[in-house]
Amino acid sequence: MTMPDQPSPATPLLEVTDLAQRYTLPRESLFKPAAQVHALNGVTAQVMPGRSLGVVGESGSGKSTFARLVMALELPSAGQVSLLGRDLNRMPPDELRRARRDFQMVFQDPYGSLDPRQTIARIVAEPLTALGRIDRATLRERVAIVLRQVGLRDADMDKFPHEFSGGQRQRIAIARALITQPKLIVADEPVSALDVSVQAQVLNLMQDLQDEFGLSYILISHDLAVVDLLCDEIAVMYLGRIVEQGRPADLFAHSAHPYTRALLDAVPRARAGGVRRRRGAQPIGSQASAAAGCPYAPRCPLADQHCRETAPALRNVGDAHLAACHHTDAVMALPPVVAEAG
Amino acid sequence: MADGDAPLIEVKNLGVTLNTSRGPAQAVRGVSFALRRGETLGLVGESGCGKSVTALALMGLLPDSAVISGSIRLDGAELVGLPDSAYCKLRGNRISMIFQEPMTALNPMHTIGHQVAEPLLRHTGVSAAQARQEAIALLDRVGLPDASKRVDAYPHQFSGGQRQRITIAMALACQPDVLIADEPTTALDVTIQGQILDLIADLVAERGMSMILISHDLGVIAENVERMMVMYGGTVVESGETNAVFTRMGHPYTQGLFRARPRLGARKGTRLKTIAGTVPELADLPAGCTFADRCAIAEARCRAALPAVVDVGAAHGVRCIRTDVSMAAGGVGA
Numbered sequence A: 001m002t003m004p005d006q007p008s009p010a011t012p013l014l015e016v017t018d019l020a021q022r023y024t025l026p027r028e029s030l031f032k033p034a035a036q037v038h039a040l041n042g043v044t045a046q047v048m049p050g051r052s053l054g055v056v057g058e059s060g061s062g063k064s065t066f067a068r069l070v071m072a073l074e075l076p077s078a079g080q081v082s083l084l085g086r087d088l089n090r091m092p093p094d095e096l097r098r099a100r101r102d103f104q105m106v107f108q109d110p111y112g113s114l115d116p117r118q119t120i121a122r123i124v125a126e127p128l129t130a131l132g133r134i135d136r137a138t139l140r141e142r143v144a145i146v147l148r149q150v151g152l153r154d155a156d157m158d159k160f161p162h163e164f165s166g167g168q169r170q171r172i173a174i175a176r177a178l179i180t181q182p183k184l185i186v187a188d189e190p191v192s193a194l195d196v197s198v199q200a201q202v203l204n205l206m207q208d209l210q211d212e213f214g215l216s217y218i219l220i221s222h223d224l225a226v227v228d229l230l231c232d233e234i235a236v237m238y239l240g241r242i243v244e245q246g247r248p249a250d251l252f253a254h255s256a257h258p259y260t261r262a263l264l265d266a267v268p269r270a271r272a273g274g275v276r277r278r279r280g281a282q283p284i285g286s287q288a289s290a291a292a293g294c295p296y297a298p299r300c301p302l303a304d305q306h307c308r309e310t311a312p313a314l315r316n317v318g319d320a321h322l323a324a325c326h327h328t329d330a331v332m333a334l335p336p337v338v339a340e341a342g
Numbered sequence B: 001m002a003d004g005d006a007p008l009i010e011v012k013n014l015g016v017t018l019n020t021s022r023g024p025a026q027a028v029r030g031v032s033f034a035l036r037r038g039e040t041l042g043l044v045g046e047s048g049c050g051k052s053v054t055a056l057a058l059m060g061l062l063p064d065s066a067v068i069s070g071s072i073r074l075d076g077a078e079l080v081g082l083p084d085s086a087y088c089k090l091r092g093n094r095i096s097m098i099f100q101e102p103m104t105a106l107n108p109m110h111t112i113g114h115q116v117a118e119p120l121l122r123h124t125g126v127s128a129a130q131a132r133q134e135a136i137a138l139l140d141r142v143g144l145p146d147a148s149k150r151v152d153a154y155p156h157q158f159s160g161g162q163r164q165r166i167t168i169a170m171a172l173a174c175q176p177d178v179l180i181a182d183e184p185t186t187a188l189d190v191t192i193q194g195q196i197l198d199l200i201a202d203l204v205a206e207r208g209m210s211m212i213l214i215s216h217d218l219g220v221i222a223e224n225v226e227r228m229m230v231m232y233g234g235t236v237v238e239s240g241e242t243n244a245v246f247t248r249m250g251h252p253y254t255q256g257l258f259r260a261r262p263r264l265g266a267r268k269g270t271r272l273k274t275i276a277g278t279v280p281e282l283a284d285l286p287a288g289c290t291f292a293d294r295c296a297i298a299e300a301r302c303r304a305a306l307p308a309v310v311d312v313g314a315a316h317g318v319r320c321i322r323t324d325v326s327m328a329a330g331g332v333g334a
Helices: A063-070 A093-102 A120-131 A136-149 A154-158 A166-178 A196-213 A224-230 A248-253 A258-266 A305-309 A328-333 B051-059 B084-090 B112-123 B128-141 B160-172 B190-207 B218-224 B242-247 B252-260 B300-304
Strands: A014-024 A036-047 A053-056 A078-083 A103-106 A184-188 A216-221 A233-238 A241-246 A315-318 A321-323 B009-020 B023-035 B040-044 B067-074 B095-098 B178-182 B210-215 B227-232 B235-241 B310-313 B316-318
Touching: A014 A063, A036 A063, A036 A078, A036 A233, A036 A241, A053 A063, A053 A224, A063 A184, A063 A216, A093 A103, A093 A120, A103 A166, A120 A136, A120 A154, A120 A166, A136 A154, A136 A166, A166 A184, A166 A196, A196 A216, A196 A224, A196 B252, A216 A224, A224 A248, A233 A248, A233 A258, A241 A248, A241 A258, A258 B190, B009 B051, B023 B051, B023 B067, B023 B227, B023 B235, B040 B051, B040 B218, B051 B067, B051 B095, B051 B178, B051 B210, B095 B160, B112 B128, B112 B160, B128 B160, B160 B190, B178 B190, B190 B210, B190 B218, B210 B218, B218 B242, B227 B242, B227 B252, B235 B242, B235 B252
Parallel strands: A053 A216, A053 A233, A103 A184, A184 A216, B040 B210, B040 B227, B095 B178, B178 B210
Antiparallel strands: A014 A036, A014 A078, A233 A241, A241 A321, A315 A321, B009 B023, B009 B067, B227 B235, B235 B316, B310 B316
């Protein structure tokens, strides 16, 4: 589905169409077909150059699968991923390897994602060396430049990862992603392993880099406030589908899907007089069953018979604001979930 | 039950020195607090601030090389210096802990029923069959679906939220007096976090336990505990009733922590106010205020000696000699 009322001034940087990914579970019985997990179930999204998309949802919502497919680390079961108009999954391997200079990834765990036995220079230079032969002097110069861009020093080049704190390691991971001068960086929970004060430094750095180089981010996060800060558009995922998509301001002030509201409501507010708001138990649905009806219906306070029988399609509920719910009018009429006082 | 006014757990001037590869490190200095039955206390701070070391000291789980000073009293009985055999009788029985990582806190080789029943078999005289029944009841109470059918399942067969429920059932098995929850929801989704915190709050109220909740999330602290302590560099820099602290934050570090958080509704392009510098190494802490090197209003006398705690309100203490400036500037949000 496209957004008809938003004319596209340029070609999108990234275009994802009807993307689906199924994983086969281990066979439980010899006589029955193996069950499948629908990790991603028809996701369509676009990212314009220099803009950022945030993907939020609980674990199991398919957000990391989405990241891996965008990075062409897996072949999707169905659908397309196109970067600058070229389908990544139809490219010959050699061409794909060269195309990777345009999209890089930053991982969640700055302790696990850097090889402890390699120097920072080798770690940061790796995406470049993977692209082709390059002489040592040029390489070290390029490494020095990106290290300075992320706020580290040239002298850090010959150190090893254990000599750095978590925040510095995440800077190194960002430097590694930046060295090929990519147009898109996919960041999977880039700050969730960091302390609050360090998290702020890394988020500011990500903003600065975007301003300086016109990067696009796909930011995968469970933290709505982080996504709100960095992204122009947010996609809320539930069980492999996008259930609501739009600008952060619209999404948070006029949520059209009950799941978005539930997520917003669950964020604890840091303020005086914060009384526990009871939420009641909400079982998470199963990805294995491709049952009819809205996947969120078992958890939804507004669900009725219609919801349990017919799955709602993603449709326009406002300017560049999409939601997949039969009751969007009722949800949008609810008073907005209180934002945190700034 | 002891009379209601006497503290159940009383910590006075607790100090912990750990042996690290870089020499002895003062991980905790001068921590004091008292909790009565049914009271809740929050510990906030970043990694390396000493909050988990404080919890491990209460549990008697520090390495043998750690040097502990000060006093920890449970119902009047001193715990510091208690031989390990005596501590084994308390741990899991009168003091219990819920750990951060439900993935690693459970033994993958044992059924969940076995693990929940273990403290019962160890501390109470029940038979194996009774312990199993009790384990099923506990798993049922923490909201594990089909507890009686799934009691013989292994940890890998459960989701993260369910595993955390199982560790809570383990911690509660012997009806402890003190429950320490160390980042119990950090590894979980926000919606599951809410459910787990609701569950803990219900159980604390139901069983009259005292709870120490450790978290780096100011939102979790604001909504879940009556009193809080903010730790930095091994010392308590601010403590008081949660509402009082959130209304008037006194310490520059508490204020910095509060401002550094991305918050909902702050639109794209908003710059976060960072705290300059990095957390000091515990092995070489500065002589004076531990926060001085990162503090915007630090002056020479801040670096001379560790500041004393200043009372800025009823039972609201701040370890800062410049509260006149930090609290005059409008405090939070300035």
